[in-house]
Amino acid sequence: MNVQFKKGVLELCVLVLVAQKDRYGYELVASISEKFHIAEGTVYPLLRRLTTEGFFITYLAESQEGPPRKYYQLTDKGRRYMNDLVLEWKIFTRGVNQIIEEGIGL
Amino acid sequence: MTRREFMDELDRLLRELPDKDRLDILADYTEHFLIGVDRGKSEQEIADSLGSPRVLAREILAGYRIHQAQSNASISNMTRAVLATVSLGFFNLVFVLGPFVGLIAVLIGLFAVALALLLTPIGLFLKYGIPGNADEQYLVLFSGMASFGLGGMLAIGLARLSRWLYRQFLRYLNFNVRMIRGK
Numbered sequence: 402m403n404v405q406f407k408k409g410v411l412e413l414c415v416l417v418l419v420a421q422k423d424r425y426g427y428e429l430v431a432s433i434s435e436k437f438h439i440a441e442g443t444v445y446p447l448l449r450r451l452t453t454e455g456f457f458i459t460y461l462a463e464s465q466e467g468p469p470r471k472y473y474q475l476t477d478k479g480r481r482y483m484n485d486l487v488l489e490w491k492i493f494t495r496g497v498n499q500i501i502e503e504g505i506g507l
Numbered sequence: 508m509t510r511r512e513f514m515d516e517l518d519r520l521l522r523e524l525p526d527k528d529r530l531d532i533l534a535d536y537t538e539h540f541l542i543g544v545d546r547g548k549s550e551q552e553i554a555d556s557l558g559s560p561r562v563l564a565r566e567i568l569a570g571y572r573i574h575q576a577q578s579n580a581s582i583s584n585m586t587r588a589v590l591a592t593v594s595l596g597f598f599n600l601v602f603v604l605g606p607f608v609g610l611i612a613v614l615i616g617l618f619a620v621a622l623a624l625l626l627t628p629i630g631l632f633l634k635y636g637i638p639g640n641a642d643e644q645y646l647v648l649f650s651g652m653a654s655f656g657l658g659g660m661l662a663i664g665l666a667r668l669s670r671w672l673y674r675q676f677l678r679y680l681n682f683n684v685r686m687i688r689g690k
Binding site: 425427430436 | 531532534535536537538539541542545556557558559560562564567570610646658686
């Protein structure tokens with residue numbers, strides 16, 4: 402898949418995953434790279450930006466094994482933003498799907 | 508690349524950042540390495556899938572510069588933000604630097620017009636002095652006042668326009684790093 406396209410989608414995926422439950426960075430990276438190939442390091446600048454924009458808050462929590470982890474939690478502002486993005490995404494993919502169906506019947 | 512090499516290089520590339528931000532970012536990647544190793548991956552593997560520190564650092568710096576230009580409006584902050592965004596790829600040379608230089612040139616041109624209008628009364632005085640007859644005195648006086656007034660209004664309008672453009676351009680930069688980030 403085109404890399405430039407994925408960058409925008411990455412933001413949407415991160416927001417939706419954190420909306421489901423609070424998550425730490427490694428977990429987010431792993432869930433996304435399971436589905437498609439990304440330069441995993443780019444997730445962290447993205448998380449940082451979403452946090453400075455007030456869409457996430459972070460907290461540290463101990464874990465049974467390994468170091469304490471930084472967890473990301475969606476704020477109300479973040480949830481509104483995510484809902485907007487999801488809606489845009491739905492409209493976009495519906496349009497693309499229609500074009501594909503009408504064009505080559507798949 | 509080992510964890511040590513990865514972290515050292517990233518640290519070096521991010522040296523322009525304030526310590527607090529830099530250490531925070533490095534801590535995120537350290538956490539990533541530690542958890543990965545804990546789950547049986549080699550440092551080499553983890554570093555490979557993270558991607559090159561150089562590309563990551565560019566992205567981090569662009570985000571930081573834009574944030575700076577937002578919270579602290581100045582031409583030099585804006586220029587830094589533009590340059591950091593341009594460093595993300597050739598594409599941005601055309602779509603970011605181009606419009607930026609164009610806008611600046613137009614603004615400079617318009618400010619020059621405003622300045623010329625503001626200085627016109629002085630020019631008129633130097634050229635004609637205080638004319639002998641009353642008609643000419645009025646002509647020089649009122650044309651001087653008219654152009655000074657126009658220049659003043661233009662300058663005020665331009666100052667507002669510049670501020671507005673500054674905000675719009677930042678929005679564009681933000682949109683740009685969000686959609687077309689990296690290579």
